[in-house]
Amino acid sequence: SFFLHLNNLGILWSERGEIKTAQTYLESAEALYNQYMKENGNPPLDPNEHFMAEEETLADQERSKRFEKAYTHTLYYLAQVYQHLEMIEKAAQYCHTTLKRQLEYSGYYPVEWALNAATLSQYYLTKQCFMESRHCLAAANVIFSQAGQVPSAEDNETEQDQQDLRQRKAEIARCWIKYCLTLLQSARKSLEDNIGELDPDRQSELKAQRKKEEDEKEKGRKKAVLFGTSDLCDSILATEEKVSCICPLDFQEAREVFLVGQNYVHEAKEFFQFDGYVTDHIEIVQDHSALFKVLAFFEEDYERRCKMHKRRIDMLEPMYVDLNPQFYLLISRQLQFELADTYYEMMDLKVAIGNRLEELDSHTIKKINSLAQLAVKYYELFLDSLRNPDKIFPEKLEDDVLRPAMVAKFHIARLYGKLITSDGKKQLENMQSSLEYYTFLVDYCEKHPEAVQAIETELELSKEMVGLLPTRMERLKAKLSPF
Amino acid sequence: MRSPRRRTGFNGTILAYGQTGTGKTYTMQGAWADPEKRGVIPSSFEHVFTHISRSHNQQYLVRASYLEIYQEEIRDLLAKDQSKKLELKENPETGVYIKDLSSFVEHVMNLGSQARAVGSTNMNEHSSRSHAIFAITVECSQAGPDGEDHIRVGKLNLVDLAGSERQSKMGGPGERPKEASKINLSLSALGNVISALVDGKSTHVPYRDSKLTRLLQDSLGGNAKTLMVATLGPASHSRDSKLTRLLQDSLGGNAKTLMVATLGPASHSYEES
Numbered sequence: 001s002f003f004l005h006l007n008n009l010g011i012l013w014s015e016r017g018e019i020k021t022a023q024t025y026l027e028s029a030e031a032l033y034n035q036y037m038k039e040n041g042n043p044p045l046d047p048n049e050h051f052m053a054e055e056e057t058l059a060d061q062e063r064s065k066r067f068e069k070a071y072t073h074t075l076y077y078l079a080q081v082y083q084h085l086e087m088i089e090k091a092a093q094y095c096h097t098t099l100k101r102q103l104e105y106s107g108y109y110p111v112e113w114a115l116n117a118a119t120l121s122q123y124y125l126t127k128q129c130f131m132e133s134r135h136c137l138a139a140a141n142v143i144f145s146q147a148g149q150v151p152s153a154e155d156n157e158t159e160q161d162q163q164d165l166r167q168r169k170a171e172i173a174r175c176w177i178k179y180c181l182t183l184l185q186s187a188r189k190s191l192e193d194n195i196g197e198l199d200p201d202r203q204s205e206l207k208a209q210r211k212k213e214e215d216e217k218e219k220g221r222k223k224a225v226l227f228g229t230s231d232l233c234d235s236i237l238a239t240e241e242k243v244s245c246i247c248p249l250d251f252q253e254a255r256e257v258f259l260v261g262q263n264y265v266h267e268a269k270e271f272f273q274f275d276g277y278v279t280d281h282i283e284i285v286q287d288h289s290a291l292f293k294v295l296a297f298f299e300e301d302y303e304r305r306c307k308m309h310k311r312r313i314d315m316l317e318p319m320y321v322d323l324n325p326q327f328y329l330l331i332s333r334q335l336q337f338e339l340a341d342t343y344y345e346m347m348d349l350k351v352a353i354g355n356r357l358e359e360l361d362s363h364t365i366k367k368i369n370s371l372a373q374l375a376v377k378y379y380e381l382f383l384d385s386l387r388n389p390d391k392i393f394p395e396k397l398e399d400d401v402l403r404p405a406m407v408a409k410f411h412i413a414r415l416y417g418k419l420i421t422s423d424g425k426k427q428l429e430n431m432q433s434s435l436e437y438y439t440f441l442v443d444y445c446e447k448h449p450e451a452v453q454a455i456e457t458e459l460e461l462s463k464e465m466v467g468l469l470p471t472r473m474e475r476l477k478a479k480l481s482p483f
Numbered sequence: 484m485r486s487p488r489r490r491t492g493f494n495g496t497i498l499a500y501g502q503t504g505t506g507k508t509y510t511m512q513g514a515w516a517d518p519e520k521r522g523v524i525p526s527s528f529e530h531v532f533t534h535i536s537r538s539h540n541q542q543y544l545v546r547a548s549y550l551e552i553y554q555e556e557i558r559d560l561l562a563k564d565q566s567k568k569l570e571l572k573e574n575p576e577t578g579v580y581i582k583d584l585s586s587f588v589e590h591v592m593n594l595g596s597q598a599r600a601v602g603s604t605n606m607n608e609h610s611s612r613s614h615a616i617f618a619i620t621v622e623c624s625q626a627g628p629d630g631e632d633h634i635r636v637g638k639l640n641l642v643d644l645a646g647s648e649r650q651s652k653m654g655g656p657g658e659r660p661k662e663a664s665k666i667n668l669s670l671s672a673l674g675n676v677i678s679a680l681v682d683g684k685s686t687h688v689p690y691r692d693s694k695l696t697r698l699l700q701d702s703l704g705g706n707a708k709t710l711m712v713a714t715l716g717p718a719s720h721s722r723d724s725k726l727t728r729l730l731q732d733s734l735g736g737n738a739k740t741l742m743v744a745t746l747g748p749a750s751h752s753y754e755e756s
Contacts, residue, residue: 011666022666073670080666080676088680095677102670112674115689119677122686171689178687185685278573279697283687319575327578 006032007074023081029074068105072098092123093225096132100227103143111168114144117227118175125182130245132224133179138239139227140172170271173264177287180243180261184254184294187247191297198297207249254298261291274319282331285315289338302353309346313339325385333385337404340378344411347371347418365420372415379408379415396448403454406441410458413437413465424480428473435469438462496640496699497523511617511643524617524641531621544622546586552694553613560615561585571694579698586620614695615643640699 006029011022079094099117102108121136147165190206193199228236248254265288272280289312296308316339325332347368354364386401387393397405416434421427441462445452452459499507511522521529528547535543549560550569557569562585570582619639627633667675678688 011668073668076670076673076676077666083676083679091676092680095673095680098670098673112671116674116677119674119681119688122683122688123677123680125686126681126683168689171687174687175689178685182685275574276572278575322575324576324578328575 004070007070007077011077019081019084023078023085026074026078026081029071030078033071033074065105068101072101072105075101089127092120095120096136096225100225103228103232108143110143110147111165114140114147114172115168117143118172121175122178125178128182128186130179130183130186130247134240134243134245135224135226135236137172137176137179138236139232140175141239142232142235144169144172166271170268173268174284174287176264177261177268177284177291180257180264181287181290181294183245183247184257184261184291187249187254188294188297190247191249196297198300203249206247210246210249248298251295251298251300254295258291258295262288265291274322278323278328279331282319282335285319286334286338289316289342293342302349306346306349306353309342309349312342313346316342329385333382333401333404336378336382336385337408340375340382340408340411343371343375343378344415347375347415351418360420369419369421372418376412376415379412382408397444397451402451406444406451406455406458409437409440410455410462413441413462417465424476428476428480431469431473431476435466435473438465438469442466495638496642498642498644499523500644507643511641527619527639527641531619538623540625542624544624546620546622547618548581548584548586548620549615549617550581550584551613551615552698555694557581557694559584561587571697581698612645614645616698617641617643642699 006025009022009025075094076098079091079098082088082091082094095116099113099120102113117136117140121133121140124130124133124136191198191202193202226233226236243260244253244257248257265284268284269281271277272284274281292308292312296305299305299308316335320332320335320339323332323335350364350368350371354360354368357364383393383405386397386405413434413436416430416437419430421430439462441455441459445455445459497511499511509522511524531545535545551558551560557571558565559567559569559581567583569584571579572582573579618641621637621639623635623637624632625635674690678690681688
């Protein structure tokens with residue numbers, strides 16, 4: 001039939017590199033299908049049938065099956081064409097429809113289908129389309145569970161097959177972790193003020209807005225391309241109901257999403273154990289840490305927030321200690337920086353808690369100093385990792401490490417300024433160290449003006465401190481040496 | 484329990500990159516017996532053993548392994564059972580490794596090359612589609628001033644990459660297949676199409692890293708030294724710097740490239756870039 005010819009022409013032109021021509025043919029095929037189904041409802045004769053004797057012509061069902069399969073391929077080819085033309089949104093849409101049709105018309109391998117749906121969910125995450133993302137993931141769960149049920153033709157499922165199955169399940173779990181994390185981070189973005197704290201006004205605003213949008217959401221859902229026949233639909237829906245797809249607006253809601261993410265962390269770690277899958281394991285734990293970090297944003301109580309950050313330290317530090325930086329340089333650096341940042345955050349919280357008290361007790365002071373020193377330790381380790389084999393700090397920093405290195409220097413400077421001591425001499429030493437690090441930033445940006453845009457805010461503050469600190473130090477020196 | 488003696492050392496990688504028939508394997512292996520025509524691999528061995536013979540108060544352990552990656556499956560070219568597929572794993576202390584990969588000291592080269600020929604009907608076809616990695620690990624143990632043994636480990640990866648004309652399909656280290664605008668007919672490639680749509684850091688795409696990339700990741704950056712030998716045939720687009728740059732980018736710009744022009748009538752130029 002004409003339809004199949006259009007398909008084939010599309011393929012032919014793509015092989016010749018004429019992708020736009022291919023697109024035309026395939027879109028014609030698509031239009032033809034739609035028109036035909038609208039007008040006729042019955043599939044046309046399969047081309048081979050023209051040459052068959054009457055008894056041999058295909059039963060309606062078989063004919064329909066072949067026709068639908070050809071159309072599925074049309075959509076699949078179009079998805080590729082759109083991808084080459086960089087029309088990503090359309091490509092995704094056609095991939096989605098292809099997946100849907102695989103469930104309804106063509107055959108499919110459950111594990112493969114599930115992995116593809118989980119991968120597509122990640123695309124939707126990049127577009128903040130949480131409803132579609134959740135739908136793909138829920139479908140992935142449901143279809144994947146079919147794999148276990150269908151008995152294999154030869155019942156010699158090897159150890160390897162079982163292992164592969166467990167690995168793929170863990171991969172899907174990782175996609176879920178990203179879903180929860182992205183949802184929470186998106187919520188944070190919409191709720192935070194200009195210093196990164198939860199803005200209560202925005203919160204009330206968004207909550208009110210949400211009530212209005214609930215109707216819109218329902219309409220949107222009906223229009224969306226949903227997977228599955230009716231019984232599949234129910235299972236998918238049941239899975240979807242376990243986690244929200246709308247941005248959480250307070251701690252309770254955030255915590256629910258967090259807990260779902262945490263469950264998937266445990267599931268993924270069961271397969272991706274540290275010894276054997278170092279990189280994968282660490283990525284999962286980094287996600288877990290990120291989940292805690294974003295949950296802390298929603299927590300109002302500072303002490304409880306601190307405890308969440310402590311959980312992060314507890315999960316990251318042991319891994320870092322066991323890693324050989326010779327083989328895991330990049331990950332090692334990431335962990336150093338994250339540990340430093342977390343200790344820094346904890347210190348800031350302890351200071352804030354301390355400020356609410358009438359007087360800082362020695363226990364709190366000790367805690368603040370200890371946290372500050374640990375943060376410095378890890379920032380220094382990070383900076384050391386940038387040295388060349390001869391232990392010299394690079395004259396010029398590479399683009400990908402420029403900002404983190406500068407932030408590390410800046411934070412160290414600030415941390416020395418935060419250390420609390422009653423010993424005047426020690427105070428002077430700390431101020432001197434602080435000054436050195438602020439000066440480094442200012443000097444570097446003078447020598448390398450292109451670096452300025454990477455650290456504008458920090459540079460401004462550093463310049464201020466470079467101006468102020470010497471005077472303060474002079475005053476302190478004068479106080480300390482009585483004559 | 485963590486070992487108190489952390490291993491230090493270096494990593495080095497030599498990659499032979501180029502289209503099929505331009506002399507990658509010749510560069511890497513050469514004619515083993517002929518000193519004039521020895522390739523990089525036997526020469527490296529010679530270099531290592533010469534160095535060892537000149538050392539004092541040091542104990543050495545030299546191990547070599549030879550593996551092949553074909554269609555994302557790993558095969559031990561030195562093993563008796565050639566049908567067994569090996570797994571890629573990671574250890575926190577020693578990095579990426581292949582589970583159950585065998586290693587030998589001598590007579591490796593011939594065994595491995597024979598294994599590569601056997602098991603495929605068309606040797607050229609097979610070797611042009613697979614990557615072969617010959618790895619030499621040298622462990623040097625020396626008593627330090629504190630009386631403790633200090634171990635230094637050096638690893639040299641000698642990689643004979645699949646023919647570069649196949650790079651786009653094989654998924655070369657880190658690069659996306661931008662050249663191929665050919666439509667894939669089989670629905671089994673739907674996963675690849677979907678994976679290519681995802682371009683974000685806050686996502687997880689199953690199977691995005693090729694086995695080759697993961698195996699070489701600790702040799703492709705940071706404090707590793709990498710040398711890429713790009714072979715050009717007379718028929719290939721010589722000075723195809725775009726290809727080299729693509730590979731260089733994925734190597735993080737740390738690689739030194741040696742362009743080697745092979746046996747064309749007029750070209751015996753060696754460019755270092």
